[in-house]
Amino acid sequence: xxxxxxxxxxxxxxxxxxxxxxxxxxxxxxxxxxxxxxxxxxxxxxxxxxxxxxxxxxxxxxxxxxxxxxxxxxxxxxxxxxxxxxxxxxxxxxxxxxxxxxxxxxxxxxxxxxxxxxxxxxxxxxxxxxxxxxxxxxxxxxxxxxxxxxxxxxxxxxxxxxxxxx
Amino acid sequence: xxxxxxxxxxxxxxxxxxxxxxxxxxxxxxxxxxxxxxxxxxxxxxxxxxxxxxxxxxxxxxxxxxxxxxxxxxxxxxxxxxxxxxxxxxxxxxxxxxxxxxxxxx
Numbered sequence: 001x002x003x004x005x006x007x008x009x010x011x012x013x014x015x016x017x018x019x020x021x022x023x024x025x026x027x028x029x030x031x032x033x034x035x036x037x038x039x040x041x042x043x044x045x046x047x048x049x050x051x052x053x054x055x056x057x058x059x060x061x062x063x064x065x066x067x068x069x070x071x072x073x074x075x076x077x078x079x080x081x082x083x084x085x086x087x088x089x090x091x092x093x094x095x096x097x098x099x100x101x102x103x104x105x106x107x108x109x110x111x112x113x114x115x116x117x118x119x120x121x122x123x124x125x126x127x128x129x130x131x132x133x134x135x136x137x138x139x140x141x142x143x144x145x146x147x148x149x150x151x152x153x154x155x156x157x158x159x160x161x162x163x164x165x166x
Numbered sequence: 167x168x169x170x171x172x173x174x175x176x177x178x179x180x181x182x183x184x185x186x187x188x189x190x191x192x193x194x195x196x197x198x199x200x201x202x203x204x205x206x207x208x209x210x211x212x213x214x215x216x217x218x219x220x221x222x223x224x225x226x227x228x229x230x231x232x233x234x235x236x237x238x239x240x241x242x243x244x245x246x247x248x249x250x251x252x253x254x255x256x257x258x259x260x261x262x263x264x265x266x267x268x269x270x271x272x
Contacts, residue, residue: 002168002169004168004169005168005169008169008173012173012177015177015181016177016180016181016184019180019181019184019185019204020184022184022188022197022200022201022204023184023187023188023192023201028194028196028197031196031197031200032196032200035200035203035204038181038204038207039203039207042181042207042210042211045174045177045211046211046214048169049174049214049215049217049218050218050222051214051217051218051228051231053228053232054210054214054228054231054232054235057232057235058207058210058235061235061236061239062203062207062235062239065239066203066239066242069242069243069246070196070199070200070242070246073196073246073249073250074196076250076253077249077250077253091187091190091191093190094186094187094190094191095187095191097186097187097190098183098184098186098187098190099183101179101182101183101186102179102180102182102183105175105176105179105182105183106176106179106180109172109175109176109179110172112172114170114171114172114175114219114220127225128225128228128229131225131226131229132229135226138226138229141233142233145233145236145237148237148240149236149240152240152243152244153243155244155247156243156244156246156247157247159244159247159248159250159251160246160247160250160251160254161251161254
């Protein structure tokens, strides 16, 4: 057994455990922490897939910014004296939908002939940066994304103030 | 690496299904947001897996998950702003309702 197999098994279990924790925990704060754990495990899987830059972005964005934003929102919106935890919610229809989706996908994956090209060398981070500024389409996409980020930031500030500008 | 793409895709499918269950079954807006986050993580894992195993030399395939991740964080930011705004509005309605002064505060 390769070390990468063991690493995959540990990280996959951690990711699935985090996902189960998000769904099963009664406290919203605990759910955020489980989500953080799952994100970090998936970042480890990205490292296994030779996507170190994306792993770093996941840790910073999902693990840092998103979790912090969720925790601050919980702190701001929780009313005094009201418990943050809620009764466990479940839905048979949602469970059937999720299990059917997973079964369908797993059956398709098991039956698929996935050709791999493992011999090619993965691009370095420097190559990625050069591609981002050399390819016009990628540059336009990153510019559009930056504009979208700015608009969302303005909309977020407006909405969080109640949507009436006060 | 001996782990093939099938293992990563299967893990992504299970993560997506878990997120789907949470998005449909949970009622709290933050719980739904976290479930959507889980689904976005699974989609990104799929993209990275296909990039790594099918077209490893393509640089655009490495950058696509970065864009996808940024859009997912955008939706989370908007969701958090909406939850915060809705909570603020609910409090001001409570403050304006009939009853002793300051009863609806907090």
